[in-house]
Amino acid sequence: MNLQPELLVYELSSPGRVGVALPDCDVPVTALPTALLRAELKLPELDELTVVRHFTRLSQKNFSIDTQYYPLGSCTMKYNPKVNEVAASLPGWRSTHPLVGAEFSQGAIELMYRLQDSLNKIGGFVAGSLQPAAGAHGELAGVLMIRAVQVARGQAQRTTMIVPDSAHGTNPATCTMAGMKVVTIASDSDGAIDLTALKAACNDSLAGIMITNPSTIGVFERNMKQIADIVHAAGGLVYGDGANMNAIAGILRPAELGIDVMHYNLHKTFSTPHGGGGPGVGYVGAAPSLADFLPGPIAVKDGNKFVMRQPAKSIGRLKAFYGNFGVLVRAYTYIRMLGGDGLRKMAENAVLNANYLKARLEKVYPVKYPRRCMHEFVAMGNFVDGIHTLDIAKRLIDYGFHPPTIYFPLIVPEALMIEPTETENKETLDAFVEVMLKIAEEARANPELLHDAPHHTPVGRLDEVSAARNPVLCYRG
Numbered sequence: 001m002n003l004q005p006e007l008l009v010y011e012l013s014s015p016g017r018v019g020v021a022l023p024d025c026d027v028p029v030t031a032l033p034t035a036l037l038r039a040e041l042k043l044p045e046l047d048e049l050t051v052v053r054h055f056t057r058l059s060q061k062n063f064s065i066d067t068q069y070y071p072l073g074s075c076t077m078k079y080n081p082k083v084n085e086v087a088a089s090l091p092g093w094r095s096t097h098p099l100v101g102a103e104f105s106q107g108a109i110e111l112m113y114r115l116q117d118s119l120n121k122i123g124g125f126v127a128g129s130l131q132p133a134a135g136a137h138g139e140l141a142g143v144l145m146i147r148a149v150q151v152a153r154g155q156a157q158r159t160t161m162i163v164p165d166s167a168h169g170t171n172p173a174t175c176t177m178a179g180m181k182v183v184t185i186a187s188d189s190d191g192a193i194d195l196t197a198l199k200a201a202c203n204d205s206l207a208g209i210m211i212t213n214p215s216t217i218g219v220f221e222r223n224m225k226q227i228a229d230i231v232h233a234a235g236g237l238v239y240g241d242g243a244n245m246n247a248i249a250g251i252l253r254p255a256e257l258g259i260d261v262m263h264y265n266l267h268k269t270f271s272t273p274h275g276g277g278g279p280g281v282g283y284v285g286a287a288p289s290l291a292d293f294l295p296g297p298i299a300v301k302d303g304n305k306f307v308m309r310q311p312a313k314s315i316g317r318l319k320a321f322y323g324n325f326g327v328l329v330r331a332y333t334y335i336r337m338l339g340g341d342g343l344r345k346m347a348e349n350a351v352l353n354a355n356y357l358k359a360r361l362e363k364v365y366p367v368k369y370p371r372r373c374m375h376e377f378v379a380m381g382n383f384v385d386g387i388h389t390l391d392i393a394k395r396l397i398d399y400g401f402h403p404p405t406i407y408f409p410l411i412v413p414e415a416l417m418i419e420p421t422e423t424e425n426k427e428t429l430d431a432f433v434e435v436m437l438k439i440a441e442e443a444r445a446n447p448e449l450l451h452d453a454p455h456h457t458p459v460g461r462l463d464e465v466s467a468a469r470n471p472v473l474c475y476r477g
């Protein structure tokens with residue numbers, strides 16, 4: 001039993017108590033520099049064990065995939081097999097210094113070479129770069145490559161990128177950051193790209209399109225080939241946001257649908273823990289016409305040696321040294337453990353799990369685009385007057401589940417975006433459904449229960465705007 005559940009270290013402070021007993025000083029005593037001493041800082045006086053318990057207790061207040069179900073749409077919060085961690089922490093990988101040179105890091109470069117090769121096979125690309133540190137970083141690489149290709153073709157006036165209204169927020173942001181102009185086009189009633197709107201947006205200033213397939217509403221863009229043909233005929237290039245590879249890896253090679261350059265999030269599909277802002281990799285794969293423009297250096301085989309080399313017309317470096325190497329070891333281990341058939345099964349199960357949840361929930365939580373979904377689907381949380389998606393999300397916390405993504409994508413009102421991933425078993429999915437159905441009943445019978453949720457967390461319902469703008473980060477006794 002926890003005898004001091006909510007007492008913080010400040011309340012437990014006792015004057016004169018110390019955490020460590022230092023040996024007698026055997027050097028001359030010197031005063032601390034007064035500039036560094038702040039009399040107003042009232043530090044708690046505690047023993048070591050109390051401090052350990054305090055921080056351990058704090059750490060246990062976190063949600064994590066290793067402790068709770070995390071159906072956060074668009075994030076692919078899947079379980080990351082521990083063997084990947086074992087591989088990434090092998091001393092040979094972990095301790096290699098990036099400045100030792102190719103001669104002494106043949107194994108590390110060979111791993112990068114093999115990983116590039118596997119990812120190229122999965123996506124259908126001829127080359128790729130492991131440099132970008134995130135999906136958004138990969139997008140930036142891709143759009144800068146498109147820009148460089150257009151300039152090389154003598155088409156410097158092509159500075160417009162088409163982005164569908166269902167896109168992830170990073171897509172328009174990336175285009176703007178790369179100096180492009182964004183033209184948004186609408187989705188049709190099926191959640192697909194409106195081809196008439198697409199054709200109307202194609203002109204001499206078109207640099208390319210940025211498209212996510214499966215899209216951010218979890219549906220497969222059936223007209224992908226036609227879209228690519230229209231854009232190519234108009235002189236544009238096709239950027240694929242491949243963050244949703246979890247639904248298609250091992251089944252479909254995006255390059256064969258006409259995608260010229262694409263990033264895949266190794267920290268989503270290829271199993272690296274993420275969510276807390278830790279290191280990631282947004283691998284960029286490229287078709288032949290863009291391969292020379294990739295950011296570098298990339299791993300190449302020269303005779304029987306492996307070397308890092310800058311592609312001929314590279315847009316340059318995007319990251320110090322060789323990117324986030326630990327993520328590369330995890331992705332390589334993951335792909336080798338699964339193999340081609342395993343990858344396909346992974347994607348099939350991700351889609352199956354999403355459709356199972358959708359089928360069990362859609363009678364209560366309406367789904368705006370009701371066709372069969374891919375790895376995720378978007379339900380709506382406003383099926384009872386006075387109840388909003390936010391209330392449902394907060395109530396889920398009381399039941400120990402991480403809420404789905406909410407109010408995104410923007411084209412679905414009161415969106416609840418659910419991505420179960422392939423790693424959850426049927427019992428967990430069923431438990432989640434039961435809780436969602438129970439919350440729907442509560443919404444009708446006892447709406448206050450939802451409005452006041454969460455009830456069992458260290459802090460209750462926050463005003464999210466003031467919490468973000470004026471965060472209280474210090475203890476105020």
Ligand SMILES: *Cc1c(COP(=O)(O)O)cnc(C)c1O
Nearest residue numbers: 074134135136168170212241243
């Ligand atoms: C997650 C995601 C991104 C951005 O990836 P980061 O690694 O978070 O930068 C881009 N597009 C889609 C569709 C995503 O799901």
